[in-house]
Amino acid sequence: MTEFLFFIEVVVGGLLAGTMYSLVALGFVLIYKASSTFNFAQGAMVFFAVLAFVGLMELGLPFVVAFFATVFLMFLVGYCTERLVLKPLMNQSEDTMLMATIGLGFVLEGLAQAAWGVEVRRLDLGIGDFPIPWIADSTGLFISALDLTAGTVSIAMIIGLSVLFKYTKMGLGLRAVADDAGAASSIGIPLKSIMLMVWTTAGIVALIAGMMWGARAGVQFALVDLALKALPVLIIGGFSSIPGAIVGGLIIGATEKVLEVYIGPYFGGAIEGWAPYVLAIFFLLYRPEGLFGEKIIRRV
Amino acid sequence: MTETSGNILEIEGIEVVYDNVIAAVHDVSLSVPRGKIVALLGGNGAGKSTTLKAISTMLASERGKVTRGTITYDGVPVKNQDPAVMVGLGMVQVLEGRRCFGHLTVEENIIAGAYSRKLSKSELKNELEKIYDYFKRLKERRKSQAGFTSGGEQQMIAVARAMMAKPKMLLLDEPSMGLAPQLVEEIFNIVRELNVKEGVSILLAEQNTNIALRNANYGYIIETGNVMLHGSAQDLLSDPKVKELYLGISKEGRKNFRDVLRAESH
Numbered sequence: 001m002t003e004f005l006f007f008i009e010v011v012v013g014g015l016l017a018g019t020m021y022s023l024v025a026l027g028f029v030l031i032y033k034a035s036s037t038f039n040f041a042q043g044a045m046v047f048f049a050v051l052a053f054v055g056l057m058e059l060g061l062p063f064v065v066a067f068f069a070t071v072f073l074m075f076l077v078g079y080c081t082e083r084l085v086l087k088p089l090m091n092q093s094e095d096t097m098l099m100a101t102i103g104l105g106f107v108l109e110g111l112a113q114a115a116w117g118v119e120v121r122r123l124d125l126g127i128g129d130f131p132i133p134w135i136a137d138s139t140g141l142f143i144s145a146l147d148l149t150a151g152t153v154s155i156a157m158i159i160g161l162s163v164l165f166k167y168t169k170m171g172l173g174l175r176a177v178a179d180d181a182g183a184a185s186s187i188g189i190p191l192k193s194i195m196l197m198v199w200t201t202a203g204i205v206a207l208i209a210g211m212m213w214g215a216r217a218g219v220q221f222a223l224v225d226l227a228l229k230a231l232p233v234l235i236i237g238g239f240s241s242i243p244g245a246i247v248g249g250l251i252i253g254a255t256e257k258v259l260e261v262y263i264g265p266y267f268g269g270a271i272e273g274w275a276p277y278v279l280a281i282f283f284l285l286y287r288p289e290g291l292f293g294e295k296i297i298r299r300v
Numbered sequence: 301m302t303e304t305s306g307n308i309l310e311i312e313g314i315e316v317v318y319d320n321v322i323a324a325v326h327d328v329s330l331s332v333p334r335g336k337i338v339a340l341l342g343g344n345g346a347g348k349s350t351t352l353k354a355i356s357t358m359l360a361s362e363r364g365k366v367t368r369g370t371i372t373y374d375g376v377p378v379k380n381q382d383p384a385v386m387v388g389l390g391m392v393q394v395l396e397g398r399r400c401f402g403h404l405t406v407e408e409n410i411i412a413g414a415y416s417r418k419l420s421k422s423e424l425k426n427e428l429e430k431i432y433d434y435f436k437r438l439k440e441r442r443k444s445q446a447g448f449t450s451g452g453e454q455q456m457i458a459v460a461r462a463m464m465a466k467p468k469m470l471l472l473d474e475p476s477m478g479l480a481p482q483l484v485e486e487i488f489n490i491v492r493e494l495n496v497k498e499g500v501s502i503l504l505a506e507q508n509t510n511i512a513l514r515n516a517n518y519g520y521i522i523e524t525g526n527v528m529l530h531g532s533a534q535d536l537l538s539d540p541k542v543k544e545l546y547l548g549i550s551k552e553g554r555k556n557f558r559d560v561l562r563a564e565s566h
Contacts (some may be wrong), residue, residue, distance in 0.1 A: 091363060184412070190382070
């Protein structure tokens with residue numbers, strides 16, 4: 001019985017940690033939808049956003065003020081990106097865009113460190129990374145309060161964004177641009193404002209993901225690499241799908257924990273780092289569009 | 301009314317160059333009278349699409365540029381405005397190959413056409429109903445994903461979507477492409493109906509000379525980026541050279557205009 005409880009605990013912990021991957025992946029999906037580019041700068045945006053947030057808090061700003069100031073800052077990042085990177089590169093190949101996002105990533109990392117320094121910061125959200133007592137008492141499961149909060153926040157974000165895209169005019173515009181930017185432009189959908197909206201939203205998602213990760217692991221440069229875990233998440237879930245991002249994140253989160261605990265010892269541990277990529281390779285072989293990726297519609 | 305103010309669109313001697321080196325249009329002049337249908341005819345690579353994109357300013361997104369001549373739409377010089385600006389002025393292009401938003405439903409596609417307009421929910425509903433009156437077939441399929449509809453339906457979606465922007469002028473690029481004859485007939489009937497009832501002026505690029513001239517008021521024939529011949533649709537339909545070259549009523553296989561003119565000058 002305790003064996004089984006332990007298994008559940010591992011799975012639940014993995015699922016909740018997985019929602020954090022989902023949150024990061026969500027930022028990638030947004031930008032992939034709008035410009036068919038894997039945004040390598042997303043990790044840097046996570047780092048930049050949360051470091052700015054912590055920096056502003058250290059200046060003595062209250063939590064809420066610092067949060068919205070950072071949101072505004074991410075809007076500015078989106079605006080500058082549209083102006084200085086996307087617009088001049090419009091109509092270039094997707095490879096060019098990809099390279100540009102790598103460059104953008106370096107710029108953001110550099111800016112963040114120049115402004116706020118390189119040391120690891122603590123971020124205290126007031127939610128501890130320890131088991132919730134009443135759940136532990138009633139079921140015997142140890143579930144971290146931070147994990148549970150992150151899971152709830154991620155799910156709320158994902159539902160919110162899905163509703164936004166399905167039912168608002170901007171959302172319709174974004175989905176139209178995602179399908180055919182040229183045709184969208186021909187009927188008067190302003191690509192510029194759609195891009196700005198998408199990059200700002202991706203910036204906000206990055207900030208929230210950064211806050212969750214930062215609260216657990218400290219606000220540090222490693223967040224940039226952690227964000228790349230979103231790659232297997234996206235391969236499994238599908239690059240262009242919001243539900244895909246969440247399910248992909250859950251699968252990765254749960255699988256890597258289960259594998260780590262039960263199979264890890266045979267490999268000398270630390271298989272968490274690479275197991276998701278192995279899973280991703282299987283998906284690439286058997287279901288390359290991912291679980292929820294948009295099937296390529298081709299009339300014959 | 302003077303001749304000029306009667307034209308919604310005037311093009312004078314434009315040259316269009318792609319990537320700074322490839323000239324796709326050398327010298328094209330044409331005008332579209334307000335409320336009329338004008339056909340732009342010619343084979344593959346004649347410069348029809350390029351001319352349309354120069355007018356709608358979609359050219360910039362393909363690294364093309366108007367290097368000579370002027371385009372005036374409704375009194376406004378067309379330079380390098382954003383396509384969204386042109387849509388705001390009432391000019392909408394239906395791109396070649398339909399280009400529906402495949403993952404959106406038929407209705408979402410059509411609604412997307414009204415993006416540039418500020419409509420309340422009830423206004424939007426009225427506009428939709430008006431569009432469905434013209435495109436009855438689309439009403440039945442409104443919940444289907446556009447990517448899975450037939451070629452004819454997709455062409456209708458593309459035209460319906462453009463009409464939702466409430467254009468004064470519509471640029472249609474090869475609406476007949478790859479469609480069965482009776483569908484082409486159906487689409488041209490709708491286009492003419494839109495022209496008559498909504499008063500929208502139409503410039504139409506077509507390879508299907510016959511159907512285009514039967515539905516247009518005026519026609520221009522272009523080849524290798526130059527206007528070779530123009531006249532009223534009636535005159536062109538009965539012109540022996542047009543008959544021979546573009547309507548497929550020839551004794552000795554297809555030729556182009558250049559060959560005929562050369563033969564005549566000898």
